[in-house]
Amino acid sequence: MKGFADMPRAVWVATSAALGGMALPSPAVAHLVTTGLGPLYDGISHVFLSPDDLLPILAMSLLAGLNGPEAGRRTLFGLAIAWLAGGLAGFIFGRALLPGTLTCISFLVLGGLTAADRRLSPTVMLVIAVAVGLLHGWLNGTGIAEARREALGLAGIVSVVFVLSALVSAFVISLKIGWMRIAVRVAGSWVAAIGLLMLGWGLR
Amino acid sequence: MKRFSFPSLRGYEAALTLLILLASALPACAHVQQGQARGILTGLSHPVSGLDHVLAMIAVGLWGAQLGAPALWLLPVTFPMMMAFGGFMGLLGIPLPGVEIAIALSAVLLGFMVASEAKPSLLVAGAVVAFFAVFHGHAHGTELPPGQSGLLYSIGFVIATGCLHGVGIAIGAVHRWPVGRILLRLSGAAVCIAGIGFLWSAVA
Numbered sequence: 001m002k003g004f005a006d007m008p009r010a011v012w013v014a015t016s017a018a019l020g021g022m023a024l025p026s027p028a029v030a031h032l033v034t035t036g037l038g039p040l041y042d043g044i045s046h047v048f049l050s051p052d053d054l055l056p057i058l059a060m061s062l063l064a065g066l067n068g069p070e071a072g073r074r075t076l077f078g079l080a081i082a083w084l085a086g087g088l089a090g091f092i093f094g095r096a097l098l099p100g101t102l103t104c105i106s107f108l109v110l111g112g113l114t115a116a117d118r119r120l121s122p123t124v125m126l127v128i129a130v131a132v133g134l135l136h137g138w139l140n141g142t143g144i145a146e147a148r149r150e151a152l153g154l155a156g157i158v159s160v161v162f163v164l165s166a167l168v169s170a171f172v173i174s175l176k177i178g179w180m181r182i183a184v185r186v187a188g189s190w191v192a193a194i195g196l197l198m199l200g201w202g203l204r
Numbered sequence: 205m206k207r208f209s210f211p212s213l214r215g216y217e218a219a220l221t222l223l224i225l226l227a228s229a230l231p232a233c234a235h236v237q238q239g240q241a242r243g244i245l246t247g248l249s250h251p252v253s254g255l256d257h258v259l260a261m262i263a264v265g266l267w268g269a270q271l272g273a274p275a276l277w278l279l280p281v282t283f284p285m286m287m288a289f290g291g292f293m294g295l296l297g298i299p300l301p302g303v304e305i306a307i308a309l310s311a312v313l314l315g316f317m318v319a320s321e322a323k324p325s326l327l328v329a330g331a332v333v334a335f336f337a338v339f340h341g342h343a344h345g346t347e348l349p350p351g352q353s354g355l356l357y358s359i360g361f362v363i364a365t366g367c368l369h370g371v372g373i374a375i376g377a378v379h380r381w382p383v384g385r386i387l388l389r390l391s392g393a394a395v396c397i398a399g400i401g402f403l404w405s406a407v408a
Contacts, residue, residue, distance in 0.1 A: 010220065013220070013221060014220045014221060017220070017221035051355060051356065051359060052355060055359075115281050115285070182276075182277040185277065185281060186277065186280050186281055186366065189280075189281040189282075189284050189285050190284055190362045190363065190366055192284075192285055192288070193284040193285050193287065193288035193358075193362045194288070194355070194358050194359055194362050195288075196285070196288040196289060196291070196292050197288050197291050197295070197345070197354075197358035197362070198354075198355055198358065199292065200291060200292035200293075200294075200295030200296060200345065201295060201354035201355065201358070203295070204295050204297075204354075
C-alpha cells in the first residue's frame with residue numbers, strides 16, 4: 001500500500017491548493033465605499049467603477065490632447081485642483097444641491113467639442129477643465145459626506161483624475177497619424193451621444 | 205553560496221491549481237448599483253441582436269469607405285449623435301411613426317448607395333445617415349429591460365453601434381483594389397435585398 005509520501009507531486013500541489021483555496025473565499029461584501037481597502041483606495045476604485053465620473057475625465061483628456069501640449073498641461077492641473085476644491089466644498093457643505101443628471105452636460109459639451117475638433121485657446125481649456133472639475137468634485141464630495149465616509153476618498157479620486165488625464169492627454173498629443181486623431185473625434189461623438197441619452201434617462 | 209529559489213510549478217500543475225481555486229470560489233454578491241453588469245451587456249448585445257440594424261450600420265461604414273475622407277469620419281461621427289437624439293426622444297416617450305419601416309428603409313437605401321457607388325455631396329450623405337439614425341436610436345431608447353442601469357445600457361449600445369461602423373469601414377478598405385470595389389458593390393446589393401425583406405416584414 002502506498003503512503004502519502006508516494007503520492008505524485010501534482011496531487012500534493014493540487015490538494016494543497018484546494019485546501020488553501022477553500023480557506024480563502026468568504027462572502028464578498030465589497031461596496032463602493034466599503035471595499036475594505038480604506039478610503040483612499042475606495043476613492044481610486046470609485047472612479048473606475050463609476051462611468052459618470054470616468055467618462056468626463058477621459059473626454060476632457062481627449063479634448064486637451066487634441067488642443068496640444070499647453071492645453072494639456074493646463075487641463076492636467078486645472079482639472080485635478082478644481083476636482084479637489086469642488087470635492088472639499090461639497091464634503092463640507094454636505095448636501096447635493098445639484099441634480100446628478102447635471103453631469104450629462106459635461107458629457108455633451110466635452111464630447112461635442114472633441115467630435116468637432118474645435119481649436120480652443122489654453123485659457124478656454126483651463127476654464128472648461130475647472131468647471132468640469134468643480135461640478136464632478138462637488139458631486140463626489142457631497143456623496144462622500146452623505147454616506148458619512150472619510151474625505152480621504154477624495155484624495156484617491158483626485159489622484160486618479162491626475163494620472164488618467166496625464167496619460168490620456170499625453171497619448172493623444174503624441175498621435176501623428178491622421179486616422180488616429182479621427183478615432184479620437186469618433187470617441188468624442190460617442191461621449192456626446194451617451195450624454196444625450198443620460199439626459200433622456202434623467203428627464204424620463 | 206547556494207541561492208534560495210522558489211519551487212517551480214509545471215504548466216499543468218499551475219492550471220490544475222487555478223481550476224481548483226476558481227471552482228472553490230464563492231460568487232461575489234457585491235454591486236455598486238443594481239443592474240450595472242446586465243445594463244452594459246444588454247446595451248452591447250442590443251444593436252447586434254437585430255440583423256436590420258447590423259446591416260444598416262455596416263452599410264454606413266461601407267459607404268463612408270467608398271466616399272473617402274471627410275465622409276469616412278463624418279458619417280460615423282454623425283450617426284451616434286443623431287442616434288442618441290432618437291434615443292432621447294424614445295426615452296421621453298415622444299412617438300416616432302413607422303420606426304420599423306424606416307429602419308428597414310435605411311438598409312434598402314444605404315445598401316443601394318453602396319451598390320450604386322453613389323457619391324452625393326457631403327451634406328446630403330450626412331443628412332441621409334442622420335435621418336435614419338434617429339429611427340435606429342428611437343428603437344433602442346424604448347427597449348431597456350427594467351431593473352438595469354440606463355447609463356451602462358447607453359454606453360453599451362453606443363459602443364456596439366460604433367464598432368459595427370468600424371467593421372463596415374474595415375471591410376470597405378478593400379475599395380482600393382478593383383476586385384474589392386466590385387465586391388463592395390455586391391455587398392451593398394446584398395444589404396439592399398435584405399432591406400427589402402425587412403421592409404416586407406415590417407409592412408406585412
